[in-house]
Structure formats: structure tokens, C-alpha cells
Amino acid sequence: MKYILLLISLIVSFALAAKDVSLDDLRNLKADFEKKYSITLFIEQTPFSISKFESKVITKEFYQDLYEYMIILDEEMSKYPLKFLWKTRLRAIALVRSLIYNYQLRGAIPDYGREILFFDILDGSDFEIYQRHVIHHEFYHMIEQELNGSSYWKDPVWKSYNSPDFNYGKGGATMQKNANASVFSHPQIGFLNLYSQSGLEEDKAEIFASLFIKQEYSKLKKWAKKDKILKNKMDYMMNFLIQNNKDFNPSYWDKLHSQAK
Numbered sequence: 001m002k003y004i005l006l007l008i009s010l011i012v013s014f015a016l017a018a019k020d021v022s023l024d025d026l027r028n029l030k031a032d033f034e035k036k037y038s039i040t041l042f043i044e045q046t047p048f049s050i051s052k053f054e055s056k057v058i059t060k061e062f063y064q065d066l067y068e069y070m071i072i073l074d075e076e077m078s079k080y081p082l083k084f085l086w087k088t089r090l091r092a093i094a095l096v097r098s099l100i101y102n103y104q105l106r107g108a109i110p111d112y113g114r115e116i117l118f119f120d121i122l123d124g125s126d127f128e129i130y131q132r133h134v135i136h137h138e139f140y141h142m143i144e145q146e147l148n149g150s151s152y153w154k155d156p157v158w159k160s161y162n163s164p165d166f167n168y169g170k171g172g173a174t175m176q177k178n179a180n181a182s183v184f185s186h187p188q189i190g191f192l193n194l195y196s197q198s199g200l201e202e203d204k205a206e207i208f209a210s211l212f213i214k215q216e217y218s219k220l221k222k223w224a225k226k227d228k229i230l231k232n233k234m235d236y237m238m239n240f241l242i243q244n245n246k247d248f249n250p251s252y253w254d255k256l257h258s259q260a261k
């Protein structure tokens, strides 16, 4: 009897998990997102391509993945005050699969010229925190471009926090094949992970993203107690945010970090 009950519950849960996501469900979510943020969301077609970019449109067998990604995307974007989002002039987000830049598979790509963020919804789909992190990381590159003039700005203040003998690597593109690069391992004083060491712009994007992900923020905060360089970088980024939008005040962070995710 016990086994029959177990079998029935397995069948029921499988049926629930396999619930078909229809195109209408996706279009409704898209409409809600666009209304809420005034940002266009491409889900059925890739917005006109430019050189070196390649991606595939999401077909029916990936609708469930797309649906789940759209829920995550909404949860993460809702962490930004709307006025801040608009200040960054982010115009659209394109959700695709098999995203390639310059012959290299990428989880995300910012298109600075057209103010569009591209995300591969299948990249890291078995590791939700990573997917959430990537949304903020990539958005930061666009913020840096928009509010500080260049996504590759060699910010002298940021650089001054590192020890004088430290040199960054050759940029994030050189790290794409290193599966451990994004793991929060605190490999050296001043750095969250190996990816942070690949370039100043990646270091900033990693610190920025970690502020918005509860689990990562708690690591940053813990390490920053004994790591003055990390503490300086964390304070710098929080100051940058509050200077651009007064809603990023201490109570905003308290509220954000008391949330479940």
C-alpha cells in the first residue's frame, strides 16, 4: 500500500511539473513585465543582429525554461527602484538561447549601442543563484557605460584600493572556459572570486551583483569584516548607488537582505 501511494504521488508530481507552458502564458508575462518596467522584453524573436552576435530563438521545448527564467528576471529587476532603471536608459532585454559572441558561447551580452541586454536562458539553468547573479553583473556593465562613460573605464579610485603590485588579467573573455571562476572563493584579499581578478570592469560588476543576491551579500559582508579592500569596494559601490538614486539608502538594503532570495 505504501508503495502504491508513493507511486501515485510520484505520478501526480510529474504531471504537475510537466504542465505545459503555452505561448499565451509567456505573452501575458511579457506584457506584465513591459508594463511594470517600461522595458521591452523580446521572447519570440531576436532583435536585429549586429556583427559577431549569434543567438537562437526559444522554441516550444524550452517554454518551461523560459517561463521560469522570466519569473526570476522579474524578481531580480524588481530589486531596482524604477527611477534608477530608467536613468540607466536600459531599453530592452532579449531572452534567447545559444548566445554566441565572437565565436564564444556567452551567458549574457550587453549591446551598449542599442541599450539591450541579451541573456541565454539555458546558461546555468541548474544553478539558480548564478542565473540571478548574471542578471545584475551584466546590467552593471551597461550602467558603467551609461553613467560612467565606458564599460571598460579603468576607474582610478577602484584601482587604488588594490595592493600596488596587483595587476588584473586580460578580461572576462579569457575566463569563459573556467567553470570555477565564478565561485565565491575569496581567492585573495580584495577579491570575491577568480573572475573578479580578470579585469577591473569584472571586479566592479561582481561586487555590484553580490549586493543584490542575499546569499552572496552575506559572504561579502562576512569577508569584508577582515578584508579592508573588499570593504572599500563594497562601500564604494553602495555610495555610487545612493549618489545616483537616494532610494538606495540603508533601509533599502536592510529590506532587500531580509527577503528570502
Ligand SMILES: [Zn+2]
Binding pocket: 137, 138, 141, 172, 201, 202, 205
Ligand atoms: Zn562581465
